[in-house]
Amino acid sequence: MSRGYNLAIVGATGAVGEEMFKTLSQREFPVKSLRAFASKRSEGKTIEFKGEKIKVENLASASFENIDIALFSAGASISREFSPQFARKGAVVIDNSSAFRMEKDVPLVVPEVNPHSVEKHRGIIANPNCSTIQLVVAINPLHKRARIKRMVISTFQSVSGTGREAIIELRTQTEDFLNGRQLTSQVYPHQIAFNLLPHIGSFLSSGYTEEEMKLVNETRKIMEDDSIKVNATCVRVPVFISHSETVTLETEKPLSVEEVRQILSNSQGVIVEDNPEKNIYPLPVNAAGKDEVFVGRIRKDESAQNSISMWIVADNLRKGAALNAVQIAELLVKKGLV
């Protein structure tokens, strides 16, 4: 491999892990060495990266010496146990789990929104939740111009957000349904094929789910404004890749639809797809495999003052996870922080 950095991917065999290898390669990240970690179950598997075969190591028994950047996507409990160990050995961990996101000395970073925040960390930088990343990329430019006071959000989240086993469950249940066989659910509490689950993450005593509260709390932390009010309902839908969101946002200053289109057209990482007359609006199947956040159905909400509605779609595995993590790594390189 070329000159560059010693990298590790933890959770290398998962849906996001796989996307991380692809993203590092596509973006030609300066990789000197690349190690792959997963659970014992995957030990010895090989992953191809730029024509080389990388052997998957068992995280539990491996050593973590000489790693510059570790990209974690193996769930919160693995992160809680191993991220600090990697950090102690000198790596900067970019963690895709929820384990450290709300901790005060852990930056929660979306490079288009708060790149400055990567600078102060204790060895761990958190990658936000998928549904939050695509939201803030699209709304932060509007917030900067007109100050968002309140948002009402409904999400339509694909099964790949749950992981590889959920992709298999949707596919298997769909096949079973079409063949008249009995459906079984293992990953989700109910059938997901041809169904909707208003349930992502655990339920809290308030009646909200963890996923819904991530949209509230992570948005405020990334946008550095605790006064933004957020109401969210998160729904799992039978789609493989890409999360979609309806967002109705009230701003302090008025924004016309034309202004919103213009602001977003000039915003980094955003593509406006908004020509309803020609049936052009963001679609999950079109966003899959793309890096950008797609925004359409931009219109004035007549039910409140200074209010705008829109439809935001992005690939949850890419911008919602792997790409954002790699962009954080690029930011560390660019700022000479690694």
Place this chain on the structure above:
Amino acid sequence: MSRGYNLAIVGATGAVGEEMFKTLSQREFPVKSLRAFASKRSEGKTIEFKGEKIKVENLASASFENIDIALFSAGASISREFSPQFARKGAVVIDNSSAFRMEKDVPLVVPEVNPHSVEKHRGIIANPNCSTIQLVVAINPLHKRARIKRMVISTFQSVSGTGREAIIELRTQTEDFLNGRQLTSQVYPHQIAFNLLPHIGSFLSSGYTEEEMKLVNETRKIMEDDSIKVNATCVRVPVFISHSETVTLETEKPLSVEEVRQILSNSQGVIVEDNPEKNIYPLPVNAAGKDEVFVGRIRKDESAQNSISMWIVADNLRKGAALNAVQIAELLVKKGLV
């Protein structure tokens, strides 16, 4: 057949038409005679009703004498042409299309909400749009108690709302996808299998769709309150039956979550399914084939004063169409208006 009324079903071979036959039978509506009308294409087909075979007649060339009640579900242009003809021959038309809904002298009726409104008509009574019916059944009891000022709604609408050919399109595309074949779209402008379309009905110059404006305008007419503000985004989802809705509503008077649960538990046509700890919440696949409107995920919205969020699911072919039409017919019988 028994003593009772001379009925006609127009659009007898469609998805809603089929459900109308089932509903009349299940509810033991007093049918003296029952005629079935459709386009020339379906002429001569037979439909079974309570063990008898009914021959489908060609609407364009049939006579409409001696019909007491005609249930129309054949689209707005057919309704516009034929409903007045049926009415002139003495039938009361209950029309499931959007053709007459907003006309001043046409009642728009949901029996749980505005039963009194059936009394004054010129021979045509309109059945509201599917997504509106389930909404008003669930929210009107809250409006009566606390006065709803504003609602933000996102819908997740099944393909059966489009009709039988859309059910086939979802199934065919899904099979083609799973078998690695090229997908073709005929009913929808884009793939619906494993995808979402933020597009139901035609687009208006405001950027809203007709379907979204139905939620605004029909809700106000049925609830007889033009001051209710409604913001809606309507999305087609790859589900066969049942429409789902996220609703965040702001009221004049405060309502606690417990009050909402109690009010709705005592409301006609509503079933509260709200025990998140046990993964109990309304699901499209569970609501399919049921008469009631299911409400769950009831919780306080902390982003605004006096605001509540909920998740509303109902079978769009039944309560959203056929059942509501038959209930209107029952109301006419009960009030001696036919």
